[in-house]
Amino acid sequence: MQSLNEIRVAGFGGQGVILSAIVIGKAASIVEGNFATMTQNFGPEARGGACSAQVILSNSPVLYPYVTHPDVLVVMSQEAYLRFAPELKPGGILLIEQDLVRIKGLSPAETRVYGIPATRIAEQIGKRMVLNVVMTGFFGAITGLISREALRKAVEDSVPSSFRELNLKAFDSGYDYGLQHLESGALEASEFEEVTVRE
Amino acid sequence: MSSVAIPQNPVEPFLRSERMPHIWCPGCGIGTTVNCFTRALLDSKADLTKLAIVSGIGCTGRVAGYTNLDSFHTTHGRAIPFATGLKLANPELNVVVYSGDGDLFAIGGNHLIHAARRNVNLKVICVNNLIYAMTGGQTAPTTPGDVITSTAPYGTYDPAFNLPYLVEAAGAVYVARWTTFHVRQLAKSMAEMFQKKGFGFIEVLSPCPTLYQRRNKMGDGLDAMKFYKQVSKIKHGAPTSEVALSKSGEIVVGKFVDRERPEYIGTMNTYLEQQLGERYVEPHTLSDDGGCSGGELEVISCNR
């Protein structure tokens, strides 16, 4: 299938990290008919603690369910960045929530970095909660691992019907943002603003 | 009376007579409570096929094994949760929990208060002999102060539970106390409780001549019965906070609580039906061939 098949999504509890991973796994396995295994790590905190999920995509059944060196790392918090960025495979893709993650001392150096102000976009759409779906759309556009339609269908199937429209809008916004930035290529670390407290 | 056929003892059809004589000591009152129980069943004309009795462990725990009903002798303290499962799975059953004070209020105390809180439609008969009898006379949570037990050789100082007070606070709709001396009142009270919907509770003080009384020089079973006769006061509606027992003081008996609260299964069905509308399917048991009865294909999203 793809050479980039191990994905980690990380952030803090409450950002929808797990749902994001579910959408990716569901799109690949249920909609596209391949295989996906999603596992998650969480601490005892209900909210705010470190949270990460891993998805392994494959065209044959997945055996070892854990990701040690992901090909794609999606991070939505500084803590998650610091913890997981060093594990990224050389040449891997790093997707960040650019208002919440400050890139520094990135290694390996050949990492391709793409940023999106997912929380701000989500707020503009109407609900901060959907930042994870914005992020998922962005992931779809940048990586091209899973078709836009499959991801969109998985979003549709994974959210309550009353929030379907909102989530699809969030997905499309993230995806379109990704397409635009894909053209302009990966970014240099210096292009990112420092994290500041926002009202 | 020669030619007239002698009628049967009314208790006989309720007994597994092949298991008689029972294990209870001479002068023990548990058998007396069983008489009252059977009279109450006769009076209330209950469908005995649909009656199940559940006991825990202990002297009173043996009642289930002697009654010719669907009967379950469960583990120590767990008669009430077993009965809860039985009742929920098969709501047409009338489920009676028959057990002792140690079983229901020490090891099983948590289950008792929660079943009362939920107001599960169970009828709990607690034979209170103030001690752990089957294991040899150890202190129970009901043992009054200044009583010698095998684990309180110098006398008890642990405060005891006031059972009606506790059970009322937990939510029971019917609470009464009698002694084995009050056989007619007890039978009547049981029959009355069976008619009520919800969690009902009757405490029956009963002699334990072998362990409780002998160690405390309180005579035999008959002495206990005479003592009950002498010190009992019937006070229907007495505030349960005022009916605590002591070693030799007054015994307040009577019906203390008779109130209405929504019963668990009915509440569950009504509430879920209201929330789910036509999607709600009432619980059902397995069909005679051992399978689920068929139904319409359920179409809902299984997404998390």
Add this chain to the structure above:
Amino acid sequence: MHADPQGVLTGAHFLDGDHAACEGAIAAGARFAAGYPITPSTEVVERFAMRAPTVGGTFIQMEDELAASITIQGAVWGGVKAFTVTSGPGFSLMMEHIGYAAMTETPCVFINVQRGGPSTGLPTLPAQADMMQVRWGSHGDYEIIALCPNSPQECFDLTIKAFNFSEQYRVPVFVMLDEVVGHMTEKVIIPPAEEIEIEPRHFTKKAPKDFRLYEPEANQVPDMVKAGDGYNIHVTGLTHDQRGYPDMTPPMQDVLVKRLQSKILDNADKICLFEKENVEGADVVVVSYGITSRVAQRAVDQAREKGVKVGKLRLITAWPFPERVISEIAPTIKGFVVPELNLGQMVREVERCAGGKTRTVRVSHAGGTVHNPESILNAILEVAR
């Protein structure tokens, strides 16, 4: 008998192991669950609480695991299929009622999503350290059946199997997940109801006067009834005769307890499920179960790349222990390698059944995460040398 379509969500789903086990229970005909919240198992009953009212089922959250594990048995005698779900500390509290279910021959299912222990241990992290507890945790002699899924799909499939075994042998059956399998999300295919085989409860056809509650039928298993059908049954955890009446004598104990054992052990070949791969001609056989079997597979693949003749035996049924297959393989190989997420439990059984005919090497792990495949690979290489 086929599954009741009412409970079966036919189709492809992206489900975690806990949710898949719940769907398996519903497909198997379970219409009652009692539980008490405990990580990492709670998702099973959370889903059942959501699904039950739409399929004619009941969920009740009890005050503790002692209650949950006996409430389900009351429900079974009330005439439904029932299960409970727990993890480490809750499982410890349930031990007495495992014995009660075994003694009273109450068919029921326990789903245990194993986490690290002892005590509160690692609530959110995996282990496989209840494997001996499930077999020996209650007092006295008894047999149970325990199954170990290694994927959400198997959580679905084996939970159905668990209910089927429980009805067939009238025994408590345990689905032994671990935190990884319980929380791992994968594709789960739920077949159409008519393709799911369900073991019905074997209600007696006899009239009350001819029926004895514990009179074994040809397969050593007595038929069931439910309360309210006019049989006036007596069920007790005491040693009892065929009527169910207490009979606390050595001869009765001998007859009863030996039957409780033999009804399982005499059928072990039908109950013991396993997956055997490249065992013939192998020098080393890796014996594993649950999540560890998937980790071990990576080590097995790596060993094969290095030219080692290594076979794989995956235990799907852990109890009764598949003695025969182990003892047949033992004389043909240089050694067994047994990785598990504990400091050595099922490996003792492997060693026992190997009977000194070959080496048995444990690859133990205190739990909290899965093995590094390297550690299993090293053991394979060492044994193959």
Add this chain to the structure above:
Amino acid sequence: MPRGSVSIVVERCKACGFCVEFCPTKVLALSSAFNSKGYHPPHAVAPEKCSGCDLCGMYCPDFAIYGYRNDKNAPKEDEADAR
């Protein structure tokens, strides 16, 4: 003919004396005879006084005695509560 009679299953009796003590019309006394377990079962010393109220049956913890009315059709009067 007295209004009632008692029936006694002597082998079940454990001689607690409840029936003797609480018989409202004092029909019963423990006999000097033994049953096979060595207990003295009750016997009717004043059978003519028996009303058939069955209070003995209600009290007997061993299901060994009970009372019944000789004329089943006699109007049933309210039994006085045992006090």
